[in-house]
Structures are given as C-alpha cells and as structure tokens.
Amino acid sequence: MELDAITNKVLDAIDTEGFRQEGAYNLRYNGQALCHGDSEYIKIRKKEDRQGIDVYISGEARGEQVHIPVVVSASGMTDVVYNDFYIGEGADIKIVAGCGIHNSGCNETRHDGIHAFHVGKHAKVVYEEKHYGEGEGTGKNVLNPVTQIYLEEGAVFTLDTVQIRGVDSTERRTDVDMGPDSRLYVVEKLMTHDRQTAVSNMEVRMNGNGSSAQIVSRSVAKGTSRQTFHPNAVGNALCKAHIQCDSIIMDGAQVCSIPEIDARNIDAQIIHEAAIGRINTEQLLKLQSFGMSEEEAENVIIDNFLR
Amino acid sequence: MLEVRNLTYEVVENGEKVTIVKDVNFTVGDGEMLVITGPNGGGKSTVAKLLMGVLDVTDGEILLDGRDIKGLGIDERAKAGIGYAFQQPPIFKGMTIRRLLNLAAGKELPEYVCCDLLSNVGMCAREYLDREVDATLSGGERKRVEIATVLAKSHKVCIFDEPEAGIDLWSFSMLVKEFEKIHQKKQETLLLISHQEKIIRMADRILIIKDGTVNQCGSAEEILPLLFDEDRECSCMNRKGGRMYGTGCDNQ
Numbered sequence: 001m002e003l004d005a006i007t008n009k010v011l012d013a014i015d016t017e018g019f020r021q022e023g024a025y026n027l028r029y030n031g032q033a034l035c036h037g038d039s040e041y042i043k044i045r046k047k048e049d050r051q052g053i054d055v056y057i058s059g060e061a062r063g064e065q066v067h068i069p070v071v072v073s074a075s076g077m078t079d080v081v082y083n084d085f086y087i088g089e090g091a092d093i094k095i096v097a098g099c100g101i102h103n104s105g106c107n108e109t110r111h112d113g114i115h116a117f118h119v120g121k122h123a124k125v126v127y128e129e130k131h132y133g134e135g136e137g138t139g140k141n142v143l144n145p146v147t148q149i150y151l152e153e154g155a156v157f158t159l160d161t162v163q164i165r166g167v168d169s170t171e172r173r174t175d176v177d178m179g180p181d182s183r184l185y186v187v188e189k190l191m192t193h194d195r196q197t198a199v200s201n202m203e204v205r206m207n208g209n210g211s212s213a214q215i216v217s218r219s220v221a222k223g224t225s226r227q228t229f230h231p232n233a234v235g236n237a238l239c240k241a242h243i244q245c246d247s248i249i250m251d252g253a254q255v256c257s258i259p260e261i262d263a264r265n266i267d268a269q270i271i272h273e274a275a276i277g278r279i280n281t282e283q284l285l286k287l288q289s290f291g292m293s294e295e296e297a298e299n300v301i302i303d304n305f306l307r
Numbered sequence: 308m309l310e311v312r313n314l315t316y317e318v319v320e321n322g323e324k325v326t327i328v329k330d331v332n333f334t335v336g337d338g339e340m341l342v343i344t345g346p347n348g349g350g351k352s353t354v355a356k357l358l359m360g361v362l363d364v365t366d367g368e369i370l371l372d373g374r375d376i377k378g379l380g381i382d383e384r385a386k387a388g389i390g391y392a393f394q395q396p397p398i399f400k401g402m403t404i405r406r407l408l409n410l411a412a413g414k415e416l417p418e419y420v421c422c423d424l425l426s427n428v429g430m431c432a433r434e435y436l437d438r439e440v441d442a443t444l445s446g447g448e449r450k451r452v453e454i455a456t457v458l459a460k461s462h463k464v465c466i467f468d469e470p471e472a473g474i475d476l477w478s479f480s481m482l483v484k485e486f487e488k489i490h491q492k493k494q495e496t497l498l499l500i501s502h503q504e505k506i507i508r509m510a511d512r513i514l515i516i517k518d519g520t521v522n523q524c525g526s527a528e529e530i531l532p533l534l535f536d537e538d539r540e541c542s543c544m545n546r547k548g549g550r551m552y553g554t555g556c557d558n559q
Contacts, residue, residue: 304401304402
C-alpha cells in the first residue's frame with residue numbers, strides 16, 4: 001500500500017532497519033492497523049477484546065525480523081495499544097518497534113504502547129524501540145510505553161530503546177521476570193531538550209539461578225528538561241547484575257539518577273554505578289584540535305554518547 | 308616555519324600575577340624536528356598549549372609561515388595546519404577508535420589505513436578498531452590512540468606533548484621509528500616535548516625550558532653534550548655530571 005510523505009518520514013526516523021511491507025509486519029496508523037503481513041513462522045493476529053495485536057513467533061524462526069511501527073499524525077489523539085508477543089522455544093529473532101508522532105495541531109497527542117513478551121526456553125530476542133516526535137504544531141507529544149518481559153530458562157533478551165527527540169513527555173515502565181540461566185541486556189538512550197520531561201522506571205527481577213542482567217542507561221538533558229531514571233535490579237536467586245547510568249547535563253536541565261539494587265539471596269551479586277556531568281572541556285578541546293568548532297564538537301560528543 | 312617570539316603566559320593566583328612562561332623565543336624550520344626538554348614544572352607543556360591555543364597567550368607572537376596565529380582558536384589553528392597530541396588524552400564514551408580516527412582525518416578512512424595507523428603506534432588493529440575510547444583502555448593505550456589521531460592527517464606542524472608517557476618499551480620503540488620516518492620525509496615539522504634520550508637524540512634542534520624561560524637553545528650538536536656527557540656540568544638540569552635522568556629528574 002502507498003504511504004504518504006509524513007508517514008514515510010516518521011517511519012524513516014523510528015525504523016532504522018528500513019520499514020518494508022514484506023515478511024511479518026504491522027503498521028499502526030492513527031489508532032488502526034493500516035497494513036500487516038505474516039511470514040511462515042510469524043503470525044500476527046488482531047486482538048478481539050481490545051486494541052492491539054498478538055504476535056506468535058514459532059521456535060522455527062531464525063534470523064527473521066518483525067516490524068511493528070506506530071505512526072500518529074492526528075493531533076489530539078490518545079492511542080492505547082496492547083501488543084503481546086509469544087516467542088517459541090529456540091527462536092532467534094529481532095523485533096523492530098517504535099512510535100513516531102507528527103503533531104501539526106495545538107492538542108496533546110499521545111500513544112501508550114503496552115508490550116508483553118513471553119519468551120520461551122533458549123529463545124533469543126532483540127527488541128528495538130525508537131520514539132520520536134515532530135510537527136509544526138504547539139500540541140505536546142506524549143509517549144508512555146510499558147514493557148513487560150517474561151524470560152524462561154536460558155532465554156536471552158536485548159532491549160534497545162532510544163528516544164531520539166521531539167517527545168515532550170514520557171513515562172516509561174519496564175518490568176522483567178527472569179528464569180534460570182536467562183540473560184537480559186538493556187540499553188536505554190534518551191535525549192530531552194527544551195522543557196521536556198522523561199521518567200524511566202524499571203524493575204528487573206532475577207528469579208532463576210544463573211540469571212544475569214546488564215542495564216545501561218545513557219542520556220543527554222538539554223534546555224530546561226527534566227529526567228529521572230530509576231532502574232532496580234532485584235536478586236532473588238544466584239544471579240549477577242550490573243546497572244550503569246551515565247548522563248550528560250547541559251544548560252538548565254536536571255537529571256536525577258537512582259540506580260537501586262536489592263539482593264534477596266546470599267548468592268546475588270549486583271553492582272550499580274551512576275554518573276552525571278557536563279561535557280568534559282578536554283573532550284571539546286580534543287575535537288576542536290581536529291578543526292571542529294565548539295558547537296560541532298559538542299554535537300559529535302552527544303551523537304556518539306547516544307549512539 | 309614556526310617562529311615564537313617573546314611568548315609569555317601569566318595567570319592571576321590569589322589576586323597576584325604569576326608568570327608561568329616568560330619571553331620564550333625559538334624558530335623551527337620546515338621539516339625540522341625540535342625537542343623541548345627540561346625539568347618538570349618548567350613550562351614545557353604550557354608552551355605547547357599556547358602554541359595550539361589551548362591556553363591564551365598573554366604576550367608575544369606565534370608566527371606560522373609568517374602569519375601570527377595568536378588570535379586564532381584551536382579549531383582555526385588546526386585548520387591552519389597544526390596537529391596536537393595531548394599529554395593526557397580524554398575518554399569518549401560511545402565513540403569507537405575507528406570513529407575517532409575518522410574524525411581526526413576529517414574523512415572516512417579505509418579500514419587498512421586505520422589498521423596501519425594503529426599498528427604504527429604498536430597496537431593490534433583488529434583488537435582495537437571497534438573498541439570504545441573509554442575507561443576500559445589503559446592509560447598507555449589511550450596515549451597511543453591519541454598519537455594515532457595526529458598521524459591520521461598530514462600537518463604543517465605536529466606537536467606531541469610527552470608522547471612517551473605511560474607507553475611500554477616495545478610500543479615506545481615503534482613510536483620512535485614512526486617519528487624517525489616522519490622526520491626523514493622532512494614534510495612535517497615536528498615539535499616534541501620529551502624527557503626521553505632516544506627522542507632527544509633525534510632532534511635537529513633542542514630547547515631547554517626551565518622556570519618558564521629558555522635556558523638553552525641550539526642545534527643538537529650544541530645541546531646534546533650538555534645533556535648527556537658524563538663529564539660536563541649542566542646547570543640547566545640542576546645537576547653536575549651524570550645522565551639527564553639522574554637525581555632530580557623523576558619523569559623517566
């Protein structure tokens with residue numbers, strides 16, 4: 001199906017793999033499924049009881065991608081969607097999600113994506129989620145994602161989430177329950193500017209022996225924006241976890257980082273570290289010694305920090 | 308040609324003016340190698356920072372090919388042809404060594420060029436190209452990457468502030484060979500701040516800075532005996548006889 005220029009532009013921003021109407025995909029546009037496709041091993045079904053889809057991924061799926069982007073361009077819309085993923089034992093897949101809002105009006109436009117992942121034994125999942133806002137309107141762009149992840153024995157889940165720019169307000173909630181020998185990698189990258197606000201709450205419960213989690217958060221706060229990070233790693237078994245929160249603070253912004261570790265088993269090993277600071281003068285000088293202006297150097301530092 | 312005339316740098320500490328560098332004069336011809344040496348805290352690195360624009364000159368002139376670059380910022384001096392290797396290179400979270408080399412070169416370098424640059428400073432490129440320039444690199448590794456960034460592009464004048472600091476002996480030998488190679492080509496002017504005899508002996512001209520002023524300046528033939536002849540007295544290094552790295556000179 002033919003997509004308009006705005007939708008294509010937003011899709012380019014949120015789906016860096018390149019959205020194509022091929023294989024398994026579902027494009028949600030202004031609160032409705034605009035187009036969708038299945039593959040041999042991945043079936044997407046519309047929910048009967050509420051907005052959203054169920055995605056069934058067979059254990060036979062290997063190296064496949066599922067693209068499920070959301071575009072909202074109707075100013076004033078509040079779109080709430082529930083997507084559930086059932087990933088079969090031994091599957092190896094990448095799920096590319098993300099939401100982009102184009103708000104050309106004066107009303108608040110909001111999308112709440114509630115995603116639940118049921119990951120079977122020894123399955124490997126990479127989940128990429130990008131959030132982005134744009135538009136010439138004065139209405140706020142609001143994105144409040146909720147992510148629930150359930151990992152069975154030996155499952156490996158990589159959560160790569162990025163908020164690029166243009167999101168006035170976000171409140172993220174991520175909950176993870178980990179079975180034996182499961183592994184979790186979280187990379188959360190976020191930039192706020194102007195008067196934007198971002199809150200990220202995460203709780204990772206390592207319930208199975210041998211489970212491990214690595215949580216990395218990198219953020220840049222510009223203007224008078226406000227950010228709060230609160231990742232919590234709970235060790236209920238023999239497990240390992242490392243939480244690292246790094247933030248660059250600029251202008252009149254505020255960043256609050258609260259890494260929490262909670263060991264409830266004598267064999268739990270959990271570490272956290274957090275750092276907030278301005279762009280280092282030595283970094284700027286080094287890049288300026290390559291011939292860059294201060295502004296160019298600053299952009300390169302931020303770009304790489306969030307890369 | 309780089310000419311430095313009456314270079315002076317002053318700071319105000321506790322309301323009082325303190326002179327860090329005073330009336331430093333020297334000239335380095337095209338393709339020449341000048342080594343600046345002298346006791347710790349004497350003002351060598353300050354001179355290098357003044358040349359690159361990291362610090363603002365209080366008085367004096369810095370002429371690059373006859374043009375006074377004193378009023379230029381770091382980026383403009385870089386564009387004018389000065390390359391600079393910091394004594395203590397910064398880390399860049401999220402930036403790979405490959406990316407840093409590309410930024411230094413001002414263009415995307417082919418992989419083999421990046422590999423050569425790293426090999427020339429004693430690093431195994433395959434292990435390092437996609438590593439981040441962060442705290443997981445040792446001080447010596449960061450230092451070698453720093454030197455590679457300057458070598459990534461040709462400059463009129465390359466300034467290296469204590470390139471040997473923190474580098475193991477094997478990598479140091481590689482580095483010396485690299486400097487020799489550049490020096491032999493006579494295409495780039497080299498200005499090195501160093502305490503290392505191997506590097507000092509490569510110089511065409513040697514400048515000894517002590518207490519913020521030029522203590523000795525001359526050709527290698529003139530200065531080397533003052534530094535390394537056992538039987539000669541060297542007032543510039545606060546010692547009588549012995550090697551340069553004897554008592555009183557702790558930065559070996």
